[in-house]
Amino acid sequence: MSVGTARTILLKVDDDLCHACRKCLAGEACRGSAFRRFDREDAPFIDTSRCWGCLDCIAECPFDAVVRHEHK
Numbered sequence: 001m002s003v004g005t006a007r008t009i010l011l012k013v014d015d016d017l018c019h020a021c022r023k024c025l026a027g028e029a030c031r032g033s034a035f036r037r038f039d040r041e042d043a044p045f046i047d048t049s050r051c052w053g054c055l056d057c058i059a060e061c062p063f064d065a066v067v068r069h070e071h072k
């Protein structure tokens, strides 16, 4: 069975745009708890294994730091 042609939406937090807000609104909007931080001062990152692509987080980030890129 081939799964190579499936398109998957992947998201990431762009470190250049992220302000590492104390309260990450994008992360709070994520019902999958996919936003992770190693340290409170760091920009969050997205655990893509927990993300199902609802895109709620994109709308909630005030700095447009959550960006999408598609893989074939």
Ligand code: SF4
Binding pocket: 013, 017, 018, 019, 020, 021, 022, 023, 024, 025, 026, 027, 043, 044, 060, 061, 062, 063, 064, 065, 066
């Ligand atoms: S992803 Fe957006 S809301 Fe979250 S810390 Fe970065 S800039 Fe703030």
Ligand code: SF4
Binding pocket: 011, 029, 030, 031, 032, 033, 034, 035, 046, 050, 051, 052, 053, 054, 055, 056, 057, 058
């Ligand atoms: S797309 Fe949905 S599930 Fe994935 S990180 Fe954003 S809010 Fe969470």
